[in-house]
Amino acid sequence: MIERIAFQSGAQVEEDQLLVQLDSNVEKANLKSAEARLPAAEAKFKRYQGLYKKGSISKEAFDEAEANFFSLSADIESLKASIGRREIKAPFSGVVGIRDVYLGQYLQSGTKIVRLEDTSVMRLRFTVPQTDISRIKINQSVDISVDAYPNRTFKGSISAIEPAVSIQSGLIQVQADIPNSDGQLRSGMFARANIILPTLENQVTLPQTAITFTLYGDNVYVISEVEGETRVKQQVVKVGERTEEIAHILEGVNPGDRIVTSGQVRLSNDAKVRVVESDATTPPAETPML
Numbered sequence: 001m002i003e004r005i006a007f008q009s010g011a012q013v014e015e016d017q018l019l020v021q022l023d024s025n026v027e028k029a030n031l032k033s034a035e036a037r038l039p040a041a042e043a044k045f046k047r048y049q050g051l052y053k054k055g056s057i058s059k060e061a062f063d064e065a066e067a068n069f070f071s072l073s074a075d076i077e078s079l080k081a082s083i084g085r086r087e088i089k090a091p092f093s094g095v096v097g098i099r100d101v102y103l104g105q106y107l108q109s110g111t112k113i114v115r116l117e118d119t120s121v122m123r124l125r126f127t128v129p130q131t132d133i134s135r136i137k138i139n140q141s142v143d144i145s146v147d148a149y150p151n152r153t154f155k156g157s158i159s160a161i162e163p164a165v166s167i168q169s170g171l172i173q174v175q176a177d178i179p180n181s182d183g184q185l186r187s188g189m190f191a192r193a194n195i196i197l198p199t200l201e202n203q204v205t206l207p208q209t210a211i212t213f214t215l216y217g218d219n220v221y222v223i224s225e226v227e228g229e230t231r232v233k234q235q236v237v238k239v240g241e242r243t244e245e246i247a248h249i250l251e252g253v254n255p256g257d258r259i260v261t262s263g264q265v266r267l268s269n270d271a272k273v274r275v276v277e278s279d280a281t282t283p284p285a286e287t288p289m290l
Helices: 025-054 059-085 130-135
Strands: 002-005 018-022 087-089 094-096 121-129 141-146 154-161 171-179 191-195 204-207 212-214 217-226 229-242 246-251
Antiparallel strands (some): 002 018, 121 171, 141 154, 141 191, 217 229, 229 246
16 A cells, blocks of 8 residues: 655656655564564574583574574564565656556556656667668767757767667667757657768769769760860769769769760760850759749
8 A cells, every 4th residue: 555655746856766655564563573582582592602612502402593593684684675665766867757646545566656767868769771781880970850849950879789680671770879968858759860971071973964864874974175176975973872953973983074964965975065154054043933
C-alpha cells in the first residue's frame, strides 16, 4: 500500500531521491525486535567462544551460539533490505511526468507509477543503406530537424552503429546523441537526420545545363583549340551529388577545361564552334508575367 508520495508531477528529481514510500510497518517492527535481541546473542557468542577455548563447554554448545548470532545478523540485513525495497527511488536524475498512482493505493508488481526521463541528451535512431556504410563513422556530426521547431537545427553526433545489416531491408541502424540542455526535444518526436560528410577540397562543379543525357551515360562538350580552330569534343563524365543548378563532377573533366553550357543539341563530336557569351541559361530574378 502506498503510504507516501514524495514527488510532484512534472518535477525535476535527482538520483536516489525518494519517489514513493510503501507501507513497511510490519517489517520495521520485526527489525526492532531482531535488533533488540542482537546484543544478547552477540554477548553469548563471545562468552561461549572464550569458554570453548578454555574447554569449559562443548563444541556443540559453541556452534549453536555462533549460529544463533550470525542467523540473527542475517535476519536484520534481510529486514533492512525488505524495508529498502519498499522505498521506490529515482534510478537516475531527470524529469518525472504525470503520476499514475494515488495515496493509499495497493501497488502490485508491474504497476506504472510515473515516467522518468533524462532529457539532457536525446538519442535518435535511424537507418542508412548498406552502400553508405563506408561514409559514416563514430563521432561523425549529424544535423537534426523536427517539425516542432522548423527554423532550428539541432547538432549531434553518431554514438553507435549496428554491427549487422538487416537481411530483410539491407539497411543498417545508426544511433546519434543530441545535447538537449534546454529541454526542447521530447521523446517520441519524429526527426530528420542529415549526416555531415567531410568537406571535399578542390571540387569540379558544372551547371546542370552543361550535362547531356544519352544512352551511354552523362556527357559534356569540352572546348579545345585544334590547329587554330575552336572545336568541341564529347566527353563522358561521372556525376556525383546534384543541387538545383549545380552538379558535382567526379570524373571526366579537369580544372581549367572550357565546357559548353547551352546549345548542345546542334553539336556533334569534333564540331567547329564559336564561343559566345549568353545569359540564356541564367534564371531571371523575377518571373515575367504572361
